[in-house]
Amino acid sequence: MDPSMKPPAWLNKEYFYHALSGFNKPQVTILNYKISPGLGVGQNFCSRVYKVNVIYREDGQKNKEKNLFIKMPIEEGEILNVINDARFYESEVLMYTELFPTMEKLVGKLDFVVQTYPSKEEYTLIFEDVSKEGYVMGEKEKRLDFKHCKEALKILAKFHASTVALNKQSPDLVASVGEPVFKKRDQRSNSFMEEKFEDFYDIIQTWKGYERYVNIIKESTEQLWERLEETFSRRETINVLNHGDFWTHNILFKHNTEGEIEKVKLIDYQMCVYGSIGIDIHYFTWTSMQHTVQANRLPELYLIYLKALNQYLREFQCVERVTEEEFKKEMEFTQFYAIFTMVYNCNVMYSPKYISPDDENKSSRDYKKQLSFKICNGEFFKPNIDQGLKYLEKNGFFRR
Template sequence: MSCVDVQTQFNIITQEAVNTIIRNYGYHNKENANYYVQKASDKMLGFLADYWKLKVHLPSNNGTNKVLCFFIKAVSQNASKADMVREMKLFDKEINFYTIIKKKIELEGVKPWSPKLVSTLKEAIVFEDLNALGYNSRNKFKTFDEAHAKQALQMLARFHASSIIYEQKNKKTLKEEFAVYLDKGGYHDSNVWFLQCMQGALAAVKKFSKYIEVEQLISIIERRWKYIWNSALDLSNVLPESCSVVCHRDLWNNNILFHYKQTDGGLVPDDCVMVDFQAVRCQPPAGDVMLLLYCNLDPKFREHNEDNFLRFYYKQLELILADRSIKIDIILSLESFLKSAENQRLWALIVSACLVPQFWLDDDLTADIFCDAEQFNDILSNNKASFIIKMIESNTNYREKVMQIFEEIVDRYCLV
């Protein structure tokens, strides 16, 4: 099922735009090359944008063509999605991240943690095509194993180290430098989307959780629910006298892409990058780390390996900083980081409770539901509880996945 009118979307990519993209990519005097645009995938790669692939054929002197591959992220033709993106200025935020923040903090000699921005068009952003470079997202129904988790944590360490090194080098805080570009986005106590996520999760707890037979417990959960969710939002602020970095804050499966190498044991991940920087904000680095673990690991696997993964991330961060003659203990001790990770657990749980019910769906069903403007608007802005309840009633795997998250919120924070 197509989410957009193909002919309408083709109008974004004109010959003039292609000429600009080619020049920005380093190929001059190659104007009016042949090009081809197609949908990036039959699957729904994200919730608020449309995605396209651009291939440009450059003739060479020996008569063969060189093919340049690009990935295009465009404001959706779905009216409800487009309204939300424009209202929250999400494209502006991502463009500012790439053209201002990333440009200042990225480090020479450190492997990339994101794709290269090539060009910005009217309501569209053009990147290098990661798929053409061998990067792919993992099947969202396959949680990360140890190898994938460690590659992702290494990538986060590279990303977060960039912020720390920038502050140390320039003797100014990220908050001072970039505050105007780093708002709370959808994670605000008056944001309709966040309120719908909170109310939908509570409705599921009251109808399907292990506590429904005890009226007194449900009453306690109801009284504390809003306070717990809003407390998570406070954790997304820059905390006094704490180490804060530019955090991604949207680390679900489709935003993390892996590169693989062939070994005797088969394909193994050897690199990782992330995409979609519309939710970035300054926050303690443990916020990203815990969100990565909560969104992408099986709960039992996460619990068993959590301390190991936290220490692994910290060691990777330490090595990168040491390479720049920065002692991590001065910035963030291991004890402080582990304590911060425990504090940021609530943030990770609440964000997972917002994200997982939206993406833990079959791709065809996701397209059917979220490509329809009326349904999208109803689910995201009016009645997410009905959507979650309907999905729980019709899909056992969905029920198990989302209720694990909702019940952990209750167990850790409501009934203590």
């Protein structure tokens, strides 16, 4: 195991005993356990994750096996410039311990939620390892084809609709996790995001054929926080609890023997934000969809989402409905988030590795500019923003 992934000392037999004997289950005896890294480099940017195979016995019965997935806060990395805030991790704990149980009492079983187990460590979550059931994570470089985008958006619609029902019953619960992660707070987090925009502004000026986009990137850089605040403002049409990080690596698919999608689960609820439905949809579009899908099938996919949203709102006995015209306005109102996602989020997602704060050279501004230059000129970032800028241009964003 990589020394940087060495598990903490508290991840031991006593910890797993507490997890498996919780929720009033029979007395258990932990016989053996094996810990391994949960994900590879670049598959999770905000947490340390481990897979654990536990052999145990309940009340003297035959040996049983449980496969778990342990998720805990990271201790170093460039992304800490933004998420060095307890609320970031607390929000996900609240989602699993309070919001989802309340939502299921209101609307029934939410099959996209992964089962959890009690954890005695603060901000650490224990999940069922659903990879053993056949669930797989997509590859960020390959992105998602039409059929996977379709099923993902239908599940997103179910999640959104269930949060509308929850907000009617328990608005305080929604408010407890719904504050935006990306907002103007302290200088450290501000400068990190501002630097990404400043770097891209410098880079796009070197790209031939992109001259017409330079001014809009300049304005986006100068007005970053004002435009984000506008994007996150509450809407009169409908407000939902957005997942906030709805992209390829946080959507798990289970396929049958013919390769058809049977089930979908969502993970990583650390960045939830209460507001327009456009927030999640723009984010998903520009982080996860294949470029041919972006270019040719967005209207079809958006209509699939809208129909599913209204269907689930009806099923969950919510009076709200969203018309096609209202949906179009929501997407237009939140278009800046498409720019933000393409420039900032995709820059982070396609970063080759964490930048350790212990490495003075790699923490320097010059190094970070070089890294941004490498990412933005790379085979994954540039085609995506090329497609996105053309889409926004076609939809009148640059005429504002």
